[in-house]
Amino acid sequence: MLDALSRKFPVSVVTGFLGSGKTTLINKLLKRPDMNRVAVIVNEFGEQAIDNDLVEVSSEQMMLLNNGCLCCVLRGDLQETLRDLFVKRRNGDIIDFTRVIIETTGLADPAPVMQTLMTDDMLAEHYRLDCVVTLADAVNGLEQLGTMQEPVKQAALADRIVITKSDLAGEEATAKLEEKLRALNPQAPIKRAVNGEIDLAFLIDVGLRDMKGKLEDIQRWIGEPDEHGDHHRHDEKVKSFCLRFAEPMTWQAFSQTMEVLSALRGSDMLRVKGLVNVAGHPGPMVVQGVQHLFHPPVELAAWPSDDRSTRIVFITRDIPRDTVANLFTAIGAVTATA
């Protein structure tokens, strides 16, 4: 009776380069009237964490904002904080939040945050990853991408990328950054924000919200078509490509392929998401993984359109498309790649 997806609280992970304006963006979001039942997890209650004019009441670890949202400081680990939020909500100790936003530090690798939602049984039961939003600062972003590991990974793992401070950086620098980001992660739509102003619809309800499997929802989740082609980016270490297979495969063959990839190159399999046509199942299987870890698959009620081909987006570090495609063939998951 319960929809395996819609029953979970959506979690947005806001990540971004140092000084890219994550706090500004979150503050703007929290001032919107339609974002009034959000629990925000921040790293600390610093002076700039949350605008003072928003705070209604606070304790050592939590603040109630005057629009009804809850802001909560990360204590111990994220796992503990998310569990605590769920239990406090059920007990009626805190607001009846409907969404969680996690702000990571500028130097954070978002992969462990995403993996937390997959590996903890209790969290996987009650939360789902909705969206990874990565902020890139147009003034310093290009340099950061060239000199540091974390920003590259943040951009590669993103579902949505927001370029900030484009008004300060100017058009030329912004366009260069955008080009670089698009090369790193062609599936993630990119938008520019000025002073944290961005269309909310761009950032929320990106993940699959229910098992109905509507075409627009699936397209929104998987991302933009790879129209730029991956063959232009031989120089990039981070690669992104979408594999399509017309014929159904067995679940065993699919999972074996993924196991082999994870065992050999798990740390370089930055992100995998897509739909798999599993033989004998009426609906597509939704799969998603971050490095070594995969979320338990969810079967949608039906295919969204006549196109029943398996489509999986891979974001990898130094694993070319052909390697992955050939592995599917070698294991016998498919007879030929499309």
Next chain:
Amino acid sequence: MKPTLSPQGQAAQTISRNMKLISHNELAGFGGIGEGINMQVTKDGRRILWLAHESAPKNFTAVDVSDVKNPKVICQTDLPHERVRSNSLDVVGDIMVVAYQTKKVGDKPAGMDIFDISTPEKPKLISHFDASGPHSRGAHCVWFVDGEYVHLTSGSGDFEPTHENDFQFYRIIDVRNPSKPVEVGRWHYPGTHKGDKEAPPPRHPRFDGGYRPHNVNVFPERPDRAYVAYLDGGAVILDISDKSNPKMITNWRYSPPYNGFCHTVMPLLGRDLLLVTDECTKDDGIDWPKLGWVVNASVETNLVPMSTLPMPPAENFIKRGGRFGAHNIHENLPGPASYRSNTLVVGTFFNGGVRAFDTSNPYQPQEIAYYVPGAPKLSPKGSIQLNDVWVDENGLVYTVDRFAGGLYIIEMSA
């Protein structure tokens, strides 16, 4: 009021998980409903929810829920006086039976009415089954699912209890001719009737709720069994293959140490399990814990509890006011507009709201959804007191407040 992290204050705050309110109806200002809910599908295809009121002045209310977003009260009837309540009803086809319980012994009307509800706006009384008597307060609960027999919790003119709290017992009423209902069998807890050879059963040391049947479950799939919740007597299974002579097969008594008032014994058909609920009858947590129990019934003569339905911390909800704890569950009644499941259990917990549980693993039932409405306007307890629940064949949840809130229609995980 000092602001808290729970902004609207505890009892005022609606809290929910995987349940969404579709509509709410205060039932024309008479929003106090007892424990009789049943849904009729009329010959012209309308879906009518029948509700028995918790207390006078109203008797029962019919709500057209064909459009669940816009429920409409189409009939609301009055009781003859303030000293009687209806509390319980059931519907089969176009026949409805309604219980009547008086505040004091000897008063009338006490017993059961049978109505023709083929035109739900104008229920027509077919007959009255009189259960009044010098030691009777009439009927508390009806179970009517086969169109033939009403399983009634009632006193009668010829029953004198050994203790004043034991004024009702189990009666089987043949209503195949609805204009002439007749009793065909009865059973009472040994020692509760004057003249019994058995000694009267011991009273509960703290809360003497009495030895009376509350809900009786008899399913067409198992017509030879009556599952009876006997308040402080616990759970009873009767062999009713001979209706004129019900025989006790087993009795699971768990109070004390628990606090009595066993309310419902529902078999999870096909799984050799029972779902047993208590009723919380005291405000402010005085009689906590009041639980839902999953019971192993694979050996009928040796019922063994396996787990209880997980509840949120009592101390938090007790503070909200009124009662907190188990009460009615959707009883998987047969019928065209009733949800039937032997794994999903939906129950009401007074200020704990309505809660749904997955009992697929009977050792570890999981709470999968809940809806706790904020305190209704004019609530005498200052909190919601959800009293009873019906789940229709599409999984929509209809739940009612005991005092003021009326009807809440809820969708699970939309």
